[in-house]
Amino acid sequence: QAIWLKHTTAQHARNISLPHLARPAFVAMRLCGVLRSALLVAAVHSRGASALLELIVPVAERPALLKAAAGLPKLALSEEELQWVHVLAEGWATPLEGFMTEAQYLQSTHYEHVIVDGVFIPMPVPIVKACTTAEKDLISGADAIALTGPDGSIVATMEKPEVYQHMKEERAGRTFGITHGEHPYIKMIYESGDWLVGGKVKVLKEIKYNDGMDQYRLTPTQLKAKFKELDADAVFVFQLRNPVHNGHALLMQDTAQKLKEKGFKKPVLWLSPLGGWTKDDDVPLDTRMEQHRAIIKNGVFGDTPVVLAIFPSPMLYAGPTEVQWHAYARLNGGATHYIVGRDPAGMKHPGTNEDIYHMWHGQSMLKMSPGLQKMQLLPFTFASYDTKAQKMAFLDPKRKDDFVSISGSKMRKMAREGQTPPDGFMDPEGWQILSKFYQNLEKKTEL
Numbered sequence: 001q002a003i004w005l006k007h008t009t010a011q012h013a014r015n016i017s018l019p020h021l022a023r024p025a026f027v028a029m030r031l032c033g034v035l036r037s038a039l040l041v042a043a044v045h046s047r048g049a050s051a052l053l054e055l056i057v058p059v060a061e062r063p064a065l066l067k068a069a070a071g072l073p074k075l076a077l078s079e080e081e082l083q084w085v086h087v088l089a090e091g092w093a094t095p096l097e098g099f100m101t102e103a104q105y106l107q108s109t110h111y112e113h114v115i116v117d118g119v120f121i122p123m124p125v126p127i128v129k130a131c132t133t134a135e136k137d138l139i140s141g142a143d144a145i146a147l148t149g150p151d152g153s154i155v156a157t158m159e160k161p162e163v164y165q166h167m168k169e170e171r172a173g174r175t176f177g178i179t180h181g182e183h184p185y186i187k188m189i190y191e192s193g194d195w196l197v198g199g200k201v202k203v204l205k206e207i208k209y210n211d212g213m214d215q216y217r218l219t220p221t222q223l224k225a226k227f228k229e230l231d232a233d234a235v236f237v238f239q240l241r242n243p244v245h246n247g248h249a250l251l252m253q254d255t256a257q258k259l260k261e262k263g264f265k266k267p268v269l270w271l272s273p274l275g276g277w278t279k280d281d282d283v284p285l286d287t288r289m290e291q292h293r294a295i296i297k298n299g300v301f302g303d304t305p306v307v308l309a310i311f312p313s314p315m316l317y318a319g320p321t322e323v324q325w326h327a328y329a330r331l332n333g334g335a336t337h338y339i340v341g342r343d344p345a346g347m348k349h350p351g352t353n354e355d356i357y358h359m360w361h362g363q364s365m366l367k368m369s370p371g372l373q374k375m376q377l378l379p380f381t382f383a384s385y386d387t388k389a390q391k392m393a394f395l396d397p398k399r400k401d402d403f404v405s406i407s408g409s410k411m412r413k414m415a416r417e418g419q420t421p422p423d424g425f426m427d428p429e430g431w432q433i434l435s436k437f438y439q440n441l442e443k444k445t446e447l
Contacts, residue, residue, distance in 0.1 A: 052091035052220055052332060055098065055156075056203040066204050069154045072146040073139045075131055075197070080188065082149055082207070083276040084127050085156055086312045089203040090219040092329040095121060098201030099129040102164040105196065109174040112321065113371065122371035124324040125316060126171060129158075130192035136163050139197065147201070155207070158199040166196045176318050177357070182350035184279040185316045207312070213289055217275065218309040224334040230305050232268035234259050236337035236378060237330045239344075241274045241282055241315060242408070243291045243434050245426040247383030247392040249300040254394075255339065255378055256304040268305045270335060271296070274326075276314035279347075285310070287437045294429040309333075317347045319357035320365040327366055331375050340366055341380030391424035416442045 057065060077085060087093050095116050100108060105126055107114045112124035129147075131139070139145050139161055147156045172179045172186045181190055208214050218226065227235050236255055238248070252269055259267040271292060275285050289310070296306050313329065316322045322345035327338050344362040346355060366377055384403040386393040395403055406425060414421055415438035421431060 051094065053094040053097065054089065054091040054219075054221070055201050056089045056206065062204050065157065065202065066154055069144075069146040069157050069204065072144055072157065073142050074146045074148050074154075075129070075135055075139065075158075076148050076152075077129070077150070077155065078192070079150065080277045080314045081129055082155065083312055083314045084129075085147065085201065085203060086207040086276075087329070088127065088201060089156075089207060090221075090312070092220060092311075092313065092332055093123070093127055094332050096123065096127060098158060099198045100127055100196075101162050101198035102196075104198065105164070109171060112324065120371065122324060122328045122369060124321045124328075125175060125318065128166075128196045128198065130166055131163070131195050131197050132193040133195065135193065136195045136197075139163070145197075154204060156201050156203045158197070158201050161197045161199045163195050163197045166192070166194050168192075168194075175316070175321055177321075178349065180350050183317065183347075185314075185318070211286065213275075213286065213310065216289065216308055216310045217312060218307075220333040223270070223307070223309055226307055226309075227268060227270075227334050230268050230307070231266050232305070234264040234267040234337055235270050235335045236267060236339060237270040237272050237333075237335040238339050239272050239274065239311065239326050239330065241278055241288075243283060243288055243426075243430065244271075244295055244300075245392065245406075245411070245430075246300060246424060247385075249295070249427075250383050250392050250394070251339070251381060252304065253302045254381065255337075256302070259337070266305075268307060269301060270330070270333075271306055271308045272311045272330060272333075273308075274315050275310035275312050278315045279317065282315075283434070283437065287433065291430045291433045294433060295427045298427050298429060300427050300430075315345070317345060319343070319346045320362040323362040324365060324369055324372065327369075327372055327375060331372065335375065337376045337378050338366070339378045339380055342382070385422055385425055387422075389424075390422065412438060415439070 084099070088096060088098065096104070096114065104114050104123075105128060108123050108126050111120065112122065113120040114123040115121075140163075142161060143159070145158050145161050146154045147158060149155045168189050169179050172189055176183060176186060179186065181187055236259065238252060240248075256267045256269065273285065273288050273292060278284075292308055296308060311329065313325070323340065326345065327340070330338060340363045343355060343357060343359045346357045346362070348354065349356045363377070366372060381394055383392045383394055384405050385391075386403055388399075388402045393403070406421065411421070415431075415435040418435060418439055426434075
């Protein structure tokens with residue numbers, strides 16, 4: 001970074017024309033701007049704890065701020081918007097200081113970055129707050145507003161709110177590559193207000209869900225402290241929104257072994273289930289977490305230390321665009337290596353039932369992303385069921401007929417019908433949790 005600074009300042013000095021060189025104040029101003037940008041780049045790329053921008057105010061300041069906020073115009077947060085406040089509060093979306101202003105929104109949707117002091121920083125998904133025309137009129141001219149949660153309590157304040165038009169179809173097209181109204185997240189966009197409101201946010205209380213899982217919602221700062229406590233010299237993260245089978249476990253064991261072969265002494269697995277909004281037919285977070293805890297307890301990951309910690313972001317199902325967000329946020333959380341597989345953050349097109357995104361474009365985009373070069377990508381090697389060994393294994397081309405793929409739809413069908421999968425497919429206790437969920441779901445559907 002020092003070399004980068006030296007080169008860049010020299011380059012800027014060369015770019016200043018001779019008449020300007022006679023004006024030292026101008027040169028100093030230009031070089032101060034370069035230095036400011038260089039320091040920001042250094043902070044972002046060093047990923048030190050100080051680089052995180054947390055928006056939650058200190059405990060001692062909250063009572064006075066809450067009292068003042070009670071007299072402000074109020075805007076209600078949707079479930080999804082509250083989850084974005086959670087993301088912003090803890091620094092996952094550093095360097096955002098609140099919901100996106102119009103300039104930041106345009107940068108995100110057109111560049112998939114935000115620009116801070118001339119530096120492009122990855123921010124591929126819009127983090128925005130919608131409002132109706134009536135709400136727009138309510139907050140018009142306000143220096144500050146209060147943001148309230150589903151229970152009506154004040155969660156945060158927003159300074160100098162900027163209201164701008166919510167170009168819904170453009171947002172959908174640029175974020176998802178499609179505008180179909182039956183895509184679950186696009187449907188939420190279309191049903192939301194016709195305006196967006198952005199501005200700096202101060203979060204006045206910790207976001208708690210009181211669902212028995214708050215202890216697993218570690219902040220980036222807490223995660224970094226945990227990894228340091230474990231003496232981790234590599235943190236490889238596995239983002240997931242589905243239950244874990246033994247093929248996943250095999251991949252995690254193999255990844256840890258390969259990292260050791262590269263010279264790392266203490267690789268740690270960060271099992272990072274997405275904890276925000278998901279579509280209705282996804283397995284809910286509480287079931288997934290129960291299954292994850294069971295398989296960790298039963299040792300499916302071998303001797304690799306595992307940190308189970310929920311990532312609070314909503315799910316968008318935006319494919320290659322969204323996977324960049326998933327990786328960047330985990331980089332803010334202390335990950336050094338990221339496992340990316342086939343069709344990450346993808347789903348079937350609601351109109352054609354075909355994949356919306358190319359299966360390998362998410363992986364390709366991560367490899368090319370200039371803002372993610374500090375994170376090492378790890379290939380996802382697919383495991384199938386080895387009928388001879390009766391376990392999940394990587395494909396042996398010499399006896400490929402011995403391997404069968406157990407698809408997600410087949411797995412769900414077996415779970416609904418109370419069938420037992422082949423030995424070695426999934427940890428038995430983990431399977432019982434999943435099977436119970438699907439059988440209960442089937443009963444509710446029948447009712």
